[in-house]
Amino acid sequence: MNVIEVKGVTKDYPLGKTTVHALRGVDLTVEEGAFMSIIGPSGSGKTTLLNIIGCIDTPTSGSVKVHGDEITELEDKKITDLRLHKIGFIFQTFNLIPVLNVRENVEFPLLLMKKHSKGEITARAEKLITEVGLMEYIEHKPAELSGGQRQRVAIARALVSNPDIVLADEPTANLDSETSESILELMRELNEKEKTTFIFSTHDPEVLKYAKNIVKIRDGHILGQG
Amino acid sequence: MGLILNLSLRNLLRQKRRNLLLGIGIAFGMMILVVANSFSHGIVDVLIKDVVSYAYGHMSIDGIQSGSQMTTMIRDKQRIMDAINSTIPKEELIGAEEKIGALARAIGNGEADNVFVVGASVRNEKDKKDFFEGFFTLVDGSFEDYFRKDIEYPVIISSAVAKSLNVKVHDVIKVRFPMVTGQVQTAQFTVIAVANGNNSFMNIVVFLDGERAKSLLGYKPWESASMQITLKNPQRTAKAYADTLHRKLQPELLSIVGKVSGADCQILAFKNEDAAKEELNRHIKVIAGDPKKAFAKEGVMVSAQLARKLNLRVGSEFTYEYRTKFRGLYQEKFRVDAIYSSDTKLGSNIILMNGERIYETYSKFLPVDTKSGYIGGDDALYPVLATEWKLLERSRDGVALQKALKEERKIKTSQPKLNVNTMYEAASQLMQFESVLNSITLVAVLLLFFIILIGVVNTLRMTIKERTREIGTVRAIGMQKKDVRNMFITETVLLAAISCAAGIILGILVMQILGLITFSSSSDLSMILKDRHIYFKMDPVGILMNFLLIIFISGVTAYFPARRAARLSAVEALRHYE
Numbered sequence: 110m111n112v113i114e115v116k117g118v119t120k121d122y123p124l125g126k127t128t129v130h131a132l133r134g135v136d137l138t139v140e141e142g143a144f145m146s147i148i149g150p151s152g153s154g155k156t157t158l159l160n161i162i163g164c165i166d167t168p169t170s171g172s173v174k175v176h177g178d179e180i181t182e183l184e185d186k187k188i189t190d191l192r193l194h195k196i197g198f199i200f201q202t203f204n205l206i207p208v209l210n211v212r213e214n215v216e217f218p219l220l221l222m223k224k225h226s227k228g229e230i231t232a233r234a235e236k237l238i239t240e241v242g243l244m245e246y247i248e249h250k251p252a253e254l255s256g257g258q259r260q261r262v263a264i265a266r267a268l269v270s271n272p273d274i275v276l277a278d279e280p281t282a283n284l285d286s287e288t289s290e291s292i293l294e295l296m297r298e299l300n301e302k303e304k305t306t307f308i309f310s311t312h313d314p315e316v317l318k319y320a321k322n323i324v325k326i327r328d329g330h331i332l333g334q335g
Numbered sequence: 336m337g338l339i340l341n342l343s344l345r346n347l348l349r350q351k352r353r354n355l356l357l358g359i360g361i362a363f364g365m366m367i368l369v370v371a372n373s374f375s376h377g378i379v380d381v382l383i384k385d386v387v388s389y390a391y392g393h394m395s396i397d398g399i400q401s402g403s404q405m406t407t408m409i410r411d412k413q414r415i416m417d418a419i420n421s422t423i424p425k426e427e428l429i430g431a432e433e434k435i436g437a438l439a440r441a442i443g444n445g446e447a448d449n450v451f452v453v454g455a456s457v458r459n460e461k462d463k464k465d466f467f468e469g470f471f472t473l474v475d476g477s478f479e480d481y482f483r484k485d486i487e488y489p490v491i492i493s494s495a496v497a498k499s500l501n502v503k504v505h506d507v508i509k510v511r512f513p514m515v516t517g518q519v520q521t522a523q524f525t526v527i528a529v530a531n532g533n534n535s536f537m538n539i540v541v542f543l544d545g546e547r548a549k550s551l552l553g554y555k556p557w558e559s560a561s562m563q564i565t566l567k568n569p570q571r572t573a574k575a576y577a578d579t580l581h582r583k584l585q586p587e588l589l590s591i592v593g594k595v596s597g598a599d600c601q602i603l604a605f606k607n608e609d610a611a612k613e614e615l616n617r618h619i620k621v622i623a624g625d626p627k628k629a630f631a632k633e634g635v636m637v638s639a640q641l642a643r644k645l646n647l648r649v650g651s652e653f654t655y656e657y658r659t660k661f662r663g664l665y666q667e668k669f670r671v672d673a674i675y676s677s678d679t680k681l682g683s684n685i686i687l688m689n690g691e692r693i694y695e696t697y698s699k700f701l702p703v704d705t706k707s708g709y710i711g712g713d714d715a716l717y718p719v720l721a722t723e724w725k726l727l728e729r730s731r732d733g734v735a736l737q738k739a740l741k742e743e744r745k746i747k748t749s750q751p752k753l754n755v756n757t758m759y760e761a762a763s764q765l766m767q768f769e770s771v772l773n774s775i776t777l778v779a780v781l782l783l784f785f786i787i788l789i790g791v792v793n794t795l796r797m798t799i800k801e802r803t804r805e806i807g808t809v810r811a812i813g814m815q816k817k818d819v820r821n822m823f824i825t826e827t828v829l830l831a832a833i834s835c836a837a838g839i840i841l842g843i844l845v846m847q848i849l850g851l852i853t854f855s856s857s858s859d860l861s862m863i864l865k866d867r868h869i870y871f872k873m874d875p876v877g878i879l880m881n882f883l884l885i886i887f888i889s890g891v892t893a894y895f896p897a898r899r900a901a902r903l904s905a906v907e908a909l910r911h912y913e
Binding site: 160163165166185186189190192193194198200202204206207208209217218220221222266270 | 338342345346348349804805807808809810811812813814815816818904905906909
């Protein structure tokens with residue numbers, strides 16, 4: 110079953126007096142449980158594609174369906190709800206909330222949902238923090254953690270709401286190779302365990318060995334999907 | 336809401352220095368507001384509750400007697416007391432007292448100064464407690480000596496008077512003051528106690544027993560200067576009671592029922608006004624004598640029937656005799672200026688005279704029998720005839736009262752006047768002082784807060800700029816726009832609320848400290864001091880309203896930058912780099 114269907118998507122950005130064509134008619138389908146890597150050089154359109162799939166950006170034209178919902182037709186409130194319930198994000202620069210500790214950062218999406226009890230939230234967050242191996246840092250603030258630890262917190266936060274899709278934009282770009290490997294291992298492990306669809310972008314060919322599916326992108330065109 | 340509150344609170348603490356500086360600014364503004372507000376309330380409280388209510392009572396009925404100078408005089412205090420008692424229910428009335436006082440020149444030991452001699456009656460244990468304990472702090476002497484009969488005029492003076500006259504307990508003060516009769520009286524007062532009052536008004540006052548003060552100033556026992564009424568709920572009831580009393584004190588026609596050579600007669604007086612005289616001239620006919628003289632200030636006219644009966648002619652003298660309320664039988668000689676005939680309700684035994692001829696006699700020798708009932712208010716002659724006193728219109732405020740009194744002074748008449756007022760009118764300028772003081776405070780504080788709020792907006796803009804990526808992150812994760820907006824508003828409101836609360840506490844501390852300072856009773860500030868300290872009176876409702884106003888302004892000020900933050904595109908915000 111396809112969780113994502115992208116058809117003929119284009120994205121143009123104005124840049125001064127010129128227009129940047131970031132995506133030029135992209136078609137992409139992602140099956141449930143995929144562990145997909147989008148690879149391409151810098152400026153190829155990876156992040157733009159992920160942002161559109163993640164419903165934080167809208168295409169200039171084309172159709173994007175997430176779980177059958179045409180997101181280009183949804184209003185902001187519904188798209189925000191869709192992101193909260195169906196999509197998890199892992200950012201290149203971790204993007205943790207600095208005033209919250211590890212537990213609170215992980216609990217954050219569940220608190221936004223306003224449908225779980227305090228006990229459920231704590232249990233779910235602690236389960237994921239244990240899975241990413243950070244229980245001993247649970248009360249630490251992001252500033253007190255290393256880059257790898259922060260990214261683990263970001264992974265736990267992305268997965269805590271039990272989303273259908275986790276989007277990771279160059280999740281290892283700011284990490285050393287050893288930490289990168291452990292993060293990818295963790296993502297792969299969680300993909301298999303939680304059956305969550307993972308889509309991550311990278312420009313590092315080393316990362317590809319972890320991917321089950323690879324999409325190559327260059328100059329806003331999908332070169333191949335396999 | 337819990338999440339937003341938690342995040343807002345933590346974000347506040349995150350930018351400690353910036354928020355601390357802004358918070359100090361808001362707290363300082365709030366502190367000034369609290370102190371200034373309490374100060375103005377304190378001043379008004381001291382002035383109104385102590386000085387004004389002491390000087391005017393909550394309500395006052397003043398008798399005004401015109402002569403060579405205006406003096407205060409109520410000729411029949413019992414009549415006024417009856418009106419008071421029938422108007423104000425006992426449960427609403429704290430007391431109705433005679434107010435007797437005069438400005439006097441006092442000479443002590445080689446020093447002289449102006450003092451205000453006030454009669455204060457202390458009749459029982461309750462009075463003793465209220466007066467001695469409630470008003471004074473004894474410095475020297477004994478209050479018990481106030482009642483000694485072997486001392487002619489025992490007085491209590493303040494330290495300020497003692498100092499200015501260079502006297503101490505048992506010393507004698509010579510005083511000179513005008514009596515109600517216009518004569519200048521001198522007396523020797525013996526200082527039996529030096530005691531300081533709880534407000535500056537007491538600093539120039541010399542207290543003397545009420546009855547002795549009355550007699551010294553020339554008042555008879557049944558007379559008084561004015562009646563001072565103290566109410567339980569003055570703010571609520573004073574004006575209404577004053578209006579009712581005003582209605583009850585409408586004067587009757589001036590009428591004296593008496594005898595001339597054993598024949599029953601009645602004196603009625605006409606107003607010494609041209610219009611009144613013209614009107615009267617239309618209803619009566621002068622059949623003998625000079626009409627000009629008859630209507631003049633001293634004019635006396637006898638009805639034709641009475642003239643015939645008593646064999647009176649123009650130029651004849653007759654003795655009018657009547658029973659008075661307080662002085663027994665009274666006789667006065669009059670000369671006939673004219674004889675008149677009338678077809679009106681005026682009886683056959685009427686002696687008509689100009690009010691100016693009879694006002695003084697009437698006031699001093701109040702008649703027992705007045706019986707003027709057969710000329711009613713709807714009678715054409717009624718507006719022409721003089722009344723026993725002139726009741727001044729109720730004044731809106733102090734300015735109107737002063738203006739009315741000034742106008743009255745211009746009219747040369749010996750007709751007594753009666754004025755009913757409350758402290759709210761008599762001291763209205765003082766009352767306005769509070770609102771002026773509050774307005775100035777508010778304007779100053781609003782200006783201060785305007786400046787601070789510019790700080791709030793700038794701080795918020797900087798905060799939003801610094802946290803743009805964070806906004807992008809929370810929006811990407813799934814925080815709704817309104818929650819982002821509320822988060823920033825909450826931050827500002829929390830900062831304002833915490834700062835305001837700190838400002839209130841700081842204000843209370845400042846007031847406590849300032850309240851500890853003792854000022855000299857001769858200080859320029861003495862009018863606004865209470866027990867020689869600055870008196871602050873907190874107005875919790877006012878402070879709460881200001882608190883809420885500031886919170887509201889902070890919220891409104893934060894709304895627009897916060898809305899802009901919430902409307903940021905998530906993807907743009909995530910791309911933002913400082």
